[in-house]
Amino acid sequence: MRYYSLYFIIFALSLLRNAGADSTSNCSCGYYDPTTENLFTDFLIVYFNETTTFPSEVFQNQEYENKYEKSWNARYRQGADPSNVKITNSTAEGLGNSSSLELTINPSTSHHVVKGGAIRTQRSDIQYGSFRSTIRPAQAWTGGTGMSMLLKYNETQNIHINSLNQQKPIDAWINTLLGDEFPDRVHGLNFSTLANNASYSPEINPWDLTEIRVDWTQDSVKFYIGNVLARSVFKRNSSSKTFPVTPSPLLFKLWSNGDSYFTAGPPTKTTTANLGWTRSFFNSSIMTKEQHKEFDTRCAVTDACLMDDISLRGYTEFGVDSIAKWKAIHHESGVRIFAYICLSCSVALTVLLLCNVTFQRWPTKDSKAPKEPKVHTCYRLPPQISDPKLDMSPGMSKTASTRTTSMDFKTSKNDLEITQIGFTPGSSSLTLNDMVNQESKHISFAASRQLSPSNMSEFTLNNPMTPSASTNRFHSYNDSPTDSEPVSPKNSIYLGIEGHSALDGMTPKKSFIYRNPDESSEKKGWEMPRTTEIKETEISRPSPPYHAVSEVPAPIAFPAAPINARPAPTKRIEYLAGLISIATLLVTFIHFIFTFSPAMGMVGALEHYSFEVTFRKTAGSYLLNQILLGLFFITSTRFLISRYLRTGDLESIAEKTTGRTFRVMIPIAACAMLEYFLMDVGALKWLEYLPSISWTTWPYAVEYSDFSHYISEVLELVYLLPNAAPQITYNYCTGVLWTIPVQIEGSWITLLGCIVVRQIKTPWKRMCYYAFCILNHWYAQSWGTFFWFGVLYTDLDVTFKYKKWLKDHAFVLWTTITLGFLLGIVGLSNDLITAWTGFSLPIVERGIHPDLETGIPIAQTANAGYPDYFNPRFNGILFAVGIQYVVENCYFVQYFLSMKLWLILFPHIFTIYLIHGLIWWSLGSLVCVNLAANTSLPYWSVALITAVICYSTLFASLPILTPVVETLGKNVTGNIWRMAHLKPAPRRKTLFPFPDRLFLEYEEKGKGEVIDHEKDVENKAGVNFHQQEI
Structure with missing residues (x-):
């Protein structure tokens, strides 16, 4: 019986083993889940x-x-x-x-x-x-x-x-x-x-x-935790x-x-x-x-x-x-090949145009040599077919009526009408004969010959009402620019229907034509004019109407007087330009350190080397301090209001009010769009890998979800009320654009505040008003504190001339300079004090201000702590006020700030501000990550090489990018202001200043007979359209 039981157990085990084997071998039709209805093969x-x-x-x-x-x-x-x-x-x-x-x-x-x-x-x-x-x-x-x-x-x-x-x-x-x-x-x-x-x-x-x-299928991915569906994602x-x-x-x-x-x-x-x-x-x-x-x-x-x-x-x-990794098979489409061709052509054309501009602007020996005064050449046209019955207009002088030719010309009325012109401020009208009489004033006329049709293309008279005419107007021959005044429309020479009534029926005997002196082979001379003899055979056949009949005469030359001479631009305050240049470079250096070596400038950051922490606790507290921004805000006010405080001219305020936002926002919108495009094509690919190399979490920028977000975030910069971080901070490299709302709001504070200040005539009342505004802005944690200090400094300089007084009181001057320097050091030393003692003045000072939600002091709320980067700090106010005073009054500091190196950089500071973050986070991250990952170089050398490459690229791009930024900002803003306050030029016909009939076709019938199709039509219709046009 025992053996039967043993045989039964062995038989049962064999069945189980075969069942297990069958479960594997017999599942050739796959594996099915009845709950999800999914079937898989392996x-x-x-x-x-x-x-x-x-x-x-x-x-x-x-x-x-x-x-x-x-x-x-x-x-x-x-x-x-x-x-x-x-x-x-x-x-x-x-x-x-x-x-x-x-x-x-x-x-x-x-x-x-x-x-x-x-x-x-x-x-x-x-x-x-x-x-x-x-x-x-x-x-x-x-x-x-x-x-x-x-x-x-x-x-x-x-x-x-x-x-x-x-x-x-x-x-x-x-x-x-x-x-x-x-x-x-x-x-x-x-x-x-x-x-x-x-x-x-x-x-x-x-x-x-x-x-x-x-569960992963073609249509969805479903996640389960403990057999319970936790999340579903559908394709x-x-x-x-x-x-x-x-x-x-x-x-x-x-x-x-x-x-x-x-x-x-x-x-x-x-x-x-x-x-x-x-x-x-x-x-x-x-x-x-x-x-x-x-x-x-x-x-x-x-x-x-x-x-x-x-x-x-x-x-x-x-x-x-x-086992092998799957590889996708890429099929190049014809559309992509066409895109490559278009891209290659565009790049080639862009490079060609840039090279052309570069070569044209490249300095040469000739360009460095002093240029001679510009000389215009004036030609006199010969006597032309005159009307024997000359109708004198009331505006013509007697001389004009007596200077007629003795030669008998057979011609019709001349086609070109000339209005009254003015050469000197004292002349309200100048006739054709007066023009001719100018030949006695340093002008030489040579013999004339008939003018060929090709020469007529050089006859250009511009409308004095249009800007293009400003360089072609007639002027007096005085050499001094101050003796020349712009010719008003009433005293200008131009051709058209307005001037026809004054000289109707008159044929000019003498005319002038401008030509480039370089095209003339005749030397300057001051000969008296000689009579031009014309043989009868030369005039026996009448010339076709509407065409000039003269040859190219010899030139006369005279120095060109400047037209609409503008006043000399205000001399730039060089030390302030140098101050802004240095502050801009320090800001770029701070952003570089935060990106590639954070332990040198940020508390709690992970360090590669121990000297990074040592640097942060010593020199880093002074060189890598964000309170440098206050200098930008204080200095910018001088450029906005100094002219108004000096002259009281509200036009300067109107100009700044009209153009300030456009001046700032147009270049920013363009640069933001450029970064949008570059992010979208993967320019910041390596930035996301950088934290594992540089051990910093500060860099962060992602592309916009769609174009509407780009528009929304750009517009937000104009209307955002500081203090707040705009959304574009996370879509723009280094997030520097958070200062733009501060700048725009500060502009309104400055422009409106200076108007009020100038109306307060009593000095002590004016100073009390300053104190009231500054204290209120400080208590409200507003950046307006910096701008009001800027207005104060500008007012003291322009209105009260405090610098002159200080120069006469040396002890007061150097005492206050020392005090200002100490204030700046105290402001910068806050991070140093915090690093060694743990005490932080910004935390204590911020706790005094009211909480926006509850109204109680911030120190008593959950928001207590170190202020955000977009909030003003008290130590920043101390630093900016103290250093600005030192800069304004210390000669040695001004001498350093006026060095040529800083002045060269000044025109490029806005470009540096806008694009340095893009270079740091695109090219810089690429270089840093790949050097650290693929070489055995120590990290300090990797960071140094990255810095050299980044700054070299930044400075090399400035000559290309700055003109674009200035065109989008300064030039476009200037055009907006001109269109806003200047009356537009009058509308003219396409052929102005030439009459419409000048270019009509003509046909000769017989000797000396000319048929004018336009006159034929007029005669048949019984209407003189030309007279009606006049």
């Missing part, structure tokens, strides 16, 4: 508590060390060590049996590398499937780490589900991410939420082995670039990169996480269309094995093709 199942060896036939134990990390906040780099992966059967206290695959992670090295454990499938052809595993995160209070299951092809094609223990257990959570999504809390669940959720049956403990699952609602479609391997890893929004950490000590089992059902990307067709023909859903069958073990056999 599978991979491993229970790590059923094996004592690592399953190397299906998994690969990884070893790597990332050169950099893609994350805005990752200051550490990931790594993996095969020794950190092992099968364990240990028992953890309170967690029961922990037989599983154990992954270990170590604390960070001195080079910020955190090595953990990682495994991945041998197969890389996994495309769509259902992936299920049980994972246990690292223990609490061991530093932030992540135990993850992911399918990853690259940085945008991946699927994550991560169990994160965080720095504090209360923050631990499981998140679900797709592509390059930001690890926002909305994409996950907190451990406490999971533990207290009644939807889970049985209840789960996220700190122990917890089942996670990802129709996602970007085509981020929704995963590429074949990928399956990975499990324990890792940390120090990202405070993701894994946090790094771990403070060696810690472990566990993988209990994994069950994966998926399709293979190497399966051909024929194989798919054969599978569909051969199999039905009812023939497939169930995914929930817990007896399944093993994996689907695979070949070498399944």
Whole structure:
């Protein structure tokens, strides 16, 4: 009986073994989930508590060390060590049996590398499937780490589900991410939420082995935690670039990169996480269309094995093709080739035009030589066909009526009408004969000959009402510019219907024509005019009407008097220009340090070398201080109001009010659009990798979600009320544009305030008004404090001439200079005092001000603390006021600030302000990341090389970009102001100043007979259109 029982047990075991074998071999029709109705062809199942060896036939134990990390906040780099992966059967206290695959992670090295454990499938052809595993995160209070299951092809094609223990257990959570999504809390669940959720049956403990699952299909990705759906992402609602479609391997890893929004950490000590089992059902990307067709023909859903069958073990056999990484096949379209051609042509044309402009403006010996005064050449046209019956106009002088030729000409009325002109301020009208009489005043006329049709193209008379005529008007021959006055429209010479009535029916005997003196071969001479003899044969045949009849005469030359001579521009205050140039360079240096060596300028930043902290606690407090911005605000007021305080002319206020916003915003909008384009094409690609190299989280800039956001954020700069950070801060490199609302609001404060101040005539009342405004702006935490101090300094200089008084009182002068210098040092020393003592004046001073929400002092609210970067600071006021006084009154400081180097940079400061961040964060990040990752250079040399390249590129781009910025800003603003307050020129006909009939066709019939088609039409119609036009 005992033997029968033994035979029965052996038979039963054999049946079970065959059943297990059949479960694998007979699932050739795939694996089906009736709940989701998903069917997949291949599978991979491993229970790590059923094996004592690592399953190397299906998994690969990884070893790597990332050169950099893609994350805005990752200051550490990931790594993996095969020794950190092992099968364990240990028992953890309170967690029961922990037989599983154990992954270990170590604390960070001195080079910020955190090595953990990682495994991945041998197969890389996994495309769509259902992936299920049980994972246990690292223990609490061991530093932030992540135990993850992911399918990853690259940085945008991946699927994550991560169990994160965080720095504090209360923050631990499981998140679900797709592509390059930001690890926002909305994409996950907190451990406490999971533990207290009644939807889970049985209840789960996220700190122990917890089942996670990802169902990936062509249409959606669904994440499950404990068999409960946690998140769904559908392809129709996602970007085509981020929704995963590429074949990928399956990975499990324990890792940390120090990202405070993701894994946090790094771990403070060696810690472990566990993988209990994994069950994966998926399709293979190497399966051909024929194989798919054969599978569909051969199999039905009812023939497939169930995914929930817990007896399944093993994996689907695979070949070498399944191991190789999938590569996409790119097909170049004709549209893209056409785009390449257009781009190449555009770039070539741009380079050609830039080279042309550069060569034209390149300094030569001739350009450096002093230029001679510009000389105009005036020609006299010979006597032309005259009207024997000359009708004198009332405006003509008697001389004009008597100077007639004795020759008998047969001609019709001349075609060109000439109005009255004025040569001197005292002459209200000048007739044709008066023009001729000018020949006695340093003018030489030569013999004349007939003018060919080609010469007529040189006869140009401009409308004096238009700007283009300003350089071609007639002037008196006085050499002194002060003796020449612009010719008014009433006293100008021009041709047209307005002037016809004055000289109607008159044929000019003498005429002038301008020509470039370089085209003349005759030397300057002052000969008396000679009579021109004309033979009868030369005039026997009448010339065609409407054409000039004269030859090119010899030239006469006289120095050109300036037209509309503008007053000399106000001399630039050179030391203020130098001050702004130095402050601009220091701002760029601060941004460079914050980007590439943050420990030198930021408290709490991670340092590469110990000297960085030493520098921050010494010289860095003075060189890398953001309170330098106050100098910009104080100095800018002088350029806005000094003219008004000096003259009281409200036109200067109107001009600044009209153009100030345009002057600032037009270049900014253009540069913001340029950065928008460059970000969109990937110019800031390497910036996201920089934190893992430079160990800073300060750089951050992303592209706009769409063009409407760009428009909204640019307009926001005009209307945003400081103190606030504009949204464009996160879409513009280095975020410098937060100062623009401050500048614009400060402009209104300055322009309106100076009008009020100038009306307060009593000095002590005026000073009380200044004190009232400054105190109120300080208490309200407004940047207006700086602008009011700027108005005060300008008023003291322009109105009260305090500098002159101080020069006569040397003791007071040097005492106040010393006091101002001490105020500046105290203001800059705040960070130094904080670094050594912990006391912070800005925190204490900010606590005095009222809270905007409650009205009570900020020190008594939850908002107490160090002020934001866009809030004014008291030490900044002390520094700006003190240093500005020193600059205004100390000769030695002014001499230093007036050096040529600073003055050369001054025209480019706005360009530097706008584009330095783009160069730092695009080219700089590219150079820094690649040098640090691909060379063995120490980081200090990497930062130094990056600085040289960045600053060289910045200065090299200024000659190209500054003209564009100035054109968009200064020149366009000037045009806006001119259009706003100048009366536009009168509208003229297309042929002005020539009459319409000048270019009509003519036809000769017989000797001396000319038929004018226009007159024929007029005669037939009985209307004289020409007379009506006059």
